[in-house]
Amino acid sequence: MSVSKLRIGCAGLGRMGKRHALNFLERTPRAELVAASTPDDTEIEWAKEHLAPYGVKLYKNYDDMLKHEGLEAVVVASATAVHAEQAIKAIDVEKHVLCEKPLSTNVEISQQVLDAAAKKPHLKVMCGFSRRFDASYRDAHRKMTTGDLGSPSVLRSQTCDKLDPSGFFVAYAQFSGGIFVDCSIHDIDLALWFFGQDGKVKSVSAVGITAVEPDLRKHNDRDNAVGLVEFYNGKMAYFYASRMMAAGQEDTTEIIGTKGKVTVNAQPQINLVNTYDNGGVHREIPQHYYDRFEYAFVTEANEFTASCLENKPVPLKLEGAVQAVRIGAALQESLITGQKIFFEEDGSRANKSRL
Amino acid sequence: MSVSKLRIGCAGLGRMGKRHALNFLERTPRAELVAASTPDDTEIEWAKEHLAPYGVKLYKNYDDMLKHEGLEAVVVASATAVHAEQAIKAIDVEKHVLCEKPLSTNVEISQQVLDAAAKKPHLKVMCGFSRRFDASYRDAHRKMTTGDLGSPSVLRSQTCDKLDPSGFFVAYAQFSGGIFVDCSIHDIDLALWFFGQDGKVKSVSAVGITAVEPDLRKHNDRDNAVGLVEFYNGKMAYFYASRMMAAGQEDTTEIIGTKGKVTVNAQPQINLVNTYDNGGVHREIPQHYYDRFEYAFVTEANEFTASCLENKPVPLKLEGAVQAVRIGAALQESLITGQKIFFEEDGSRANKSRL
Amino acid sequence: MSVSKLRIGCAGLGRMGKRHALNFLERTPRAELVAASTPDDTEIEWAKEHLAPYGVKLYKNYDDMLKHEGLEAVVVASATAVHAEQAIKAIDVEKHVLCEKPLSTNVEISQQVLDAAAKKPHLKVMCGFSRRFDASYRDAHRKMTTGDLGSPSVLRSQTCDKLDPSGFFVAYAQFSGGIFVDCSIHDIDLALWFFGQDGKVKSVSAVGITAVEPDLRKHNDRDNAVGLVEFYNGKMAYFYASRMMAAGQEDTTEIIGTKGKVTVNAQPQINLVNTYDNGGVHREIPQHYYDRFEYAFVTEANEFTASCLENKPVPLKLEGAVQAVRIGAALQESLITGQKIFFEEDGSRANKSRL
């Protein structure tokens, strides 16, 4: 008797690519990492040491990897700029796709992935919003779904990075789509998850500052930003994103229902240790999002694999990933123009100055 | 040897009036409550039992109380609608004044109190923002002032009431000035305190919903609202106010500096008890703002008294109280019109549609 | 109409004496501090400034104070060595007595106070165990009393002082009765409160070390000690006392019932502030027991006063204070001898070596 495993390849071996590759190699029992691709020589060297000895075939060219004999699925973990292109290519040659977020920083390009996937309904195409796979967020969603806490009405959520004193995020801002598309996209996805994915946006407005990195303005970005999103169904969400946290990663969410609320990570901590000294009581918190969401990524890999092998729907719909980019891009626009943006119920821009 | 005490009268004996009266009677050693006034018969009955036996003279008419022999100061704790009028009358007859917040729901009327006080610089006139006297907020302010946490740049603050199932707050909304003037005024005051009282507002925008009480719309109010305030000095604040909390009063603030942050009440609790049963771990939280801020009011009474007796400045400037009403009223306007409001640096309205 | 107040005198104006005097002067509306006594010149000077101006008569001699015209009650806050003597003298001349804990470090002398009080049932005689008046402990007791958490069966409690680098507690150990009588007496009292005051002790055993102050051994004391108390009714308690805490005062209790438990102060904190910096999240805790229990002492003063004025029972029985000393002294004996001590149900020592 033998067990068939999902033969998957990993596109991109940068920071997240390495993690996805190792997760599929070591922590996804039903998957077999058979290939990996990267144009980067340093990454190839890393892969020769960490992947090749376990039977993973390495490719410098993504298109070549797609032709790997027996390949069934691809995890796209390359630079954001090529997410959509690589995802579409994989779909075209009949591979299942797990794509890192965002599909693209551009709404239209994101939509192209959705369109490509729509033509191949037998393929599993998923955009990896890691929080959907996090045990705490899932528990919060389950509790909110029981109805005991009433109707979810207000969502507050933040994605706040520890300050990187190297200022790397300034250069990065050139390609990131801006802080709302890069960071708040997770919070926006949570709003869609908790409020219902077909909630229609009525207005967005945003304000931001550059408290530590004025140079961000060159790339139309800010280091701290707050956004407000109003939905037609009488719900609202507000988001805070920051590149300036001193203590570490602070991704916190609260979902407020008419009869109660749930909070996720309102009291951040890296583990169960508290230290007492003559300065008081201290605890440490996660430094980066992977410290916080490591196991969510493992769950994501396993559940995507199960969906492919068992031909069942992926846990989150691709439409939401496009909608999240749409909202994020509108918030970013509002952040830069200073103008509040209104939408009609059909999604088109509204002119509210008549109000 | 004898010690002179501040002879004070209390105007209004409603919910807060009773508390102020008792605080000055029993918990302010350097003050002597000599008089109290209320037009309300039920309140007079209460005062006959709780105040009169201790030598407090009762008046049905505020003007009569102002003529009480030897009266030096007045605490104005009547209905908001008469705050300003009573404060100004007291100033006119040379009494120190501690006035409950807000001075008025109307900016111009608030300004009149400030103008009256300006003519009598020897009098102590203070608007009681209770959080300024709370030990936790003071500790947070002290920590932020050291500079170790960098420059305060982002402030998040919320004033959220426990849901009153009687819906009393619907009728109350007719006179409250709206949720931003009634609730968020405290958070606005905190922004002025932590950011510097002379911060100039650049824009305000707000969104709100009626999740539990649609009838609030009749009074141009909402039961949940989020507001954004942008300052010209590169700082920003965002506020959440709600009438819908299930567990109790949730007044939480975080002040985020460029090198660290402080939080106040991020993990609310009524005391130091946790209960463990087969449903998990439980704790209770304050039910009303007085549960949370009782001792702040006592400190306020004592410090106001000390300022009067020792002729030293009151702990918070009256200008801030007017500025807080101005910002609160603008947020409320934005909430109702849906429009973002811009200001010039001189405080006048700007027309930003040209942007 | 006039209100009669309890005319009380304060014996002793050391650290706790000053606090009691001020509490009765300023924070106990129904009491009038009319007198205070201390043989100490420095304390007299303090009193001339802080008490005399408010009409408090000062005495260098306790016996003289007892003759103060109209004196109705005495708070005994002098050195432990004279607690019992002063309490008995006051009882003898028909004064109500609030005595600081412990009545005495000696069981027989403690019993003498109880005997004296028994002869004057019309007098209110109370030993001040402050935690009985603390809002959190009272809430815990109320929750345990409902029965929802089952029968209280195991109690863990600790009284742990912040390390005093001056080593003052070494000299103090000569008179304190030892760490179990000085510190754990509070925890023992809690066991009697939660388990029922007539619980009969079956055995006690204790172990201790001198981790920071070996000199304590000269006074038959330790700087860290753990004690176990077994009751005949199938319950048990264990106590930890320390002079070595780095962060501050850590007085923590948990009461474990057959269906649940309550904890008090399992997560100590001085206020609601948390600070985040690049070392993590920090909070401060109370430095001394008065930081933690200040309001409990105020409540104690007020409730004792009400008992006297209204001739109703004091909130805690004097028998418990003697029983607490008995258990504390046995623990201290076990700590020093290293031997476990057994008791018969009638309270006499048992010889268990036959087991």
Next chain:
Amino acid sequence: MSVSKLRIGCAGLGRMGKRHALNFLERTPRAELVAASTPDDTEIEWAKEHLAPYGVKLYKNYDDMLKHEGLEAVVVASATAVHAEQAIKAIDVEKHVLCEKPLSTNVEISQQVLDAAAKKPHLKVMCGFSRRFDASYRDAHRKMTTGDLGSPSVLRSQTCDKLDPSGFFVAYAQFSGGIFVDCSIHDIDLALWFFGQDGKVKSVSAVGITAVEPDLRKHNDRDNAVGLVEFYNGKMAYFYASRMMAAGQEDTTEIIGTKGKVTVNAQPQINLVNTYDNGGVHREIPQHYYDRFEYAFVTEANEFTASCLENKPVPLKLEGAVQAVRIGAALQESLITGQKIFFEEDGSRANKSRL
């Protein structure tokens, strides 16, 4: 190029056996689970479904499994009664051994495993104390090792199970060695880890009750027990074990040094979610020790594997496992006899009645 993996077999497929088998199968990349043995038919059925399809050979007889071609190591996860026998058999035929705790409930039999291992220093033999592999405990140990918190002097630790209303633990008590050997063994191991493994015990004493299951007395056991251990090096530890927790598993530890302390799990929680409803704030906690320590077991499997493959010392010494049983058995004896037990520095029993 190929990578050699450790070929391991799993003895026993009960609750913990299943977990170990799956951990070595799926979550230990450098190991290959090649065999498993159990005499139990139900467990064999489970293994046919979950292990056999992945190439694991199943044996009904442990001795047969030991002969499995190429087998290099064994994880002993069978009933405690056969731990030692199976471990010794494996050592005899040159297998590395990871043995579940305790080696045996009997000190002499535990020592036999140590003796057998001593003869084969080239083999890796480890007793799995899972907390040694838990990220929080490791962080606590690291912090204590820096010296910043002074010398670790007092350790408090508890292992407390959620009440199993089926009362299964009564029957289980017949074979468990008693609550100190079954539960507190983990806490004892922590004391050896934090205090130094060669600490010599000076005395032990214990007290216990049967609050929920009087029938435990038939098996010389209790449902709640507290134990005190005094060491010759001036340190002490105290332990609480319970079968009666209402909310879930509560394994909490604090290590108190002369300059500070660390706590592990002083505020238990299953995840980062808090729920707010009109009863207050709620959180859930782990229900069983595997909920709490799942990832510690995974780390244990991986580190044991690395030690075998790289021929480096296992992370914890086998001597400690015998010492832990010795202390646990002495505590259990003290619990039942009611007598305090004293030891000479050479480990022999002392007669302290002469003191």
